[in-house]
Amino acid sequence: MVAAPIFGYLGDRFNRKVILSCGIFFWSIVTLSSSFIGKKYYWLFVLSRGLVGIGESSYSSISPTIIGDLFTNNKRTIMLSVFYLAIPLGSGLGYILGAGAKDAAGDWHWALRVSPPLGITAGALILLFVPEPKRGSADQMGGCMRARTSWICDMKALAKNRSYVFSSLASASVSFATGAFGMWIPIYLTRAQVVQKTVDDCTTDVCSSTDSFIFGAITCVTGLLGVVIGAATTRFCRQRTERADPLVCAVSMLGSAIFICLIFVVAKKNIAGAYVCIFIGETLLFVNWAITADILMFVVIPTRRATAVAFQSFISHLLGDAGSPYLIGQISDSLQKSYTTSALWKFLSLGYALMLCPFIIVLGGMFFLATALFFLDDREKAEKHGIHLNIVVKLSTKLKECFQRRINAGALETPVSMHSTVE
Numbered sequence: 001m002v003a004a005p006i007f008g009y010l011g012d013r014f015n016r017k018v019i020l021s022c023g024i025f026f027w028s029i030v031t032l033s034s035s036f037i038g039k040k041y042y043w044l045f046v047l048s049r050g051l052v053g054i055g056e057s058s059y060s061s062i063s064p065t066i067i068g069d070l071f072t073n074n075k076r077t078i079m080l081s082v083f084y085l086a087i088p089l090g091s092g093l094g095y096i097l098g099a100g101a102k103d104a105a106g107d108w109h110w111a112l113r114v115s116p117p118l119g120i121t122a123g124a125l126i127l128l129f130v131p132e133p134k135r136g137s138a139d140q141m142g143g144c145m146r147a148r149t150s151w152i153c154d155m156k157a158l159a160k161n162r163s164y165v166f167s168s169l170a171s172a173s174v175s176f177a178t179g180a181f182g183m184w185i186p187i188y189l190t191r192a193q194v195v196q197k198t199v200d201d202c203t204t205d206v207c208s209s210t211d212s213f214i215f216g217a218i219t220c221v222t223g224l225l226g227v228v229i230g231a232a233t234t235r236f237c238r239q240r241t242e243r244a245d246p247l248v249c250a251v252s253m254l255g256s257a258i259f260i261c262l263i264f265v266v267a268k269k270n271i272a273g274a275y276v277c278i279f280i281g282e283t284l285l286f287v288n289w290a291i292t293a294d295i296l297m298f299v300v301i302p303t304r305r306a307t308a309v310a311f312q313s314f315i316s317h318l319l320g321d322a323g324s325p326y327l328i329g330q331i332s333d334s335l336q337k338s339y340t341t342s343a344l345w346k347f348l349s350l351g352y353a354l355m356l357c358p359f360i361i362v363l364g365g366m367f368f369l370a371t372a373l374f375f376l377d378d379r380e381k382a383e384k385h386g387i388h389l390n391i392v393v394k395l396s397t398k399l400k401e402c403f404q405r406r407i408n409a410g411a412l413e414t415p416v417s418m419h420s421t422v423e
Contacts, residue, residue, distance in 0.1 A: 001317035004057040008310025009151055010063040012135075012303055020059045021127040027055025028119030035112035061310035068297045068305055069133040073236050080229035081290040091182065095216025103186060135302040156305045158311065162374040163246070163299045168312045171292050172247065172319035173364025174285060176335045177260070177357045179321020180328045181282075184354060186212045189274060191347040192267040205325055218279055226286025234291055243372045245295050249288035250368035257321035257365070259359040264351045285361070288368070295371065299378040301385050328353045 010019055034048035064080065071079045098111035158164055170195035229249065237244035259281035267274040293309070300308040328350075 001055065001057070001314055001322055003029065003054040004310040004313045004317075005307070006310075007058045007061040008307040011065060011306030011310070013155075015132060016062045016306070017132045019128055019320060020062045021123045023058025024119050024123035024126070024236050025054045025056075027052045027053075028123070028218050030055065030095040030118040031112055032116035033118070035109045040274060057313065060313055062306055064293050064297075064309050065135075065305040066130070066133065069135055069302060070131070073375060076237070077231050077234060077290065080293050080297075081227045083388070084293065085224055085227050085292040087223065087289060088242040089220050091222030092216040092223065095186075095212045095219065099212040099216070103197070135305075151307070154307050155311075158300070158308055161299055161378055163371050163378040164312075166371040166374070167246065167249075167292055168315045169293050169319070170288075170367035170371065171251070171312055172316045173253070173360050173367065174288065174292075175316040175320025176324040176360045178286065180354065182321075183325035184328055185278065185349060186215045188350050188354065189215070191269060191343065191350060192271060192274065195268065195347045196271070203275075203344065215274065215278070218275065219282065222279055222282035223286050226283045227290050230282070230289070230291050232285035233287070234294075235275045245291050245298070246368045246371035246375050249291050249295075249367045252284045252287035252373065253361050253365035253368060256281050257361040259264055259284065260358045260361065261355070264355055267308070267351070268299050268347070295375070299375070299382050301382050324357075328356065331356070350412050 007019065007023070024146050028060075030051045032047055034052070037045045037048065061294040064083065067079050067083055068076060079155070094115070101110040101114050102108045104110070199394055234244050234248050237248055241247065259277045263281065267275055292312075296308055296312065297305065331353035332350045336345060337353055359383045
């Protein structure tokens, strides 16, 4: 979270491919190393998890901007959708492979040894084969994106960009819910089965449960469906309204809140019904992932996109998943202390705490509706900025050619006068 703005600054000014590849190598090596840390050095383990986040922030801040410079309009929406499939797919596979490695070895440390070889391979492939496009090349601004404003100027412009601010707050709402669900839903469903007396309460260090596998599989499938549905729906709705992107996000989030509320109604009696509600609720929640990135590409100029993505990530983590699992756990613990501890109350207290999530999701839907109000104005401003830059570059080129001809003809004595006048 803290490192993201740093990589956003670097991503707008230096070779993006090298930065994100190094970030992948770094977090893969740190993840593997952390799996060998013993109990006596718990502080070092916590530190290593923080270092993993630093590596991840380099990738998440920069990679969408490369896609933004390779494609535009509907094609960019599709490609961003393909890219953002990695979030739910990777998260779901993490539950499945991590839980499988833990159960097979009888040691949770092995869950941290699955992904590093895959990460190092991906980093090498990016370094060798992914192109480094010119900033703004897909937007026909590749020739005028060399001039960059200061970081302070960039931040002022982003703070005044209402579509960017509201969509970032909406993204934080999604992050709040997904962070809390990833931590607590498998535990919540296990407690529901204990209440229904279909499984025994686990009191050992390593508990074998199918809930992590099932939740992981649902996350994979719903992530795929959500991103695909989001891309297809947005393309269809753009034919009817230019505000399609934020409106699709708003409707999907409000619909998601309904089904997520139903999880806590159904789970006490029917686990299968709870899984159905999770499936529909997560699908609707994941609809907006790629679209949110596409909104940013529309309303932010190319030389500020890495900074914009980074600060959107910072806001999403700060107000979202950096604190939501802890907050839900604290609320649940506080409720448990109010009554005699029992399996039923442990289940209910966690459910009551998780009910905060649908309210946050509704708030996110409201933020997307606010984004829709300002989307067209902010998109037009970004486009005009690019047009103005194009005019400036063309005039500058003509001036340089004119001065060069005069120098060649002897009308001007040195090239210094040409450069100083043009600047």
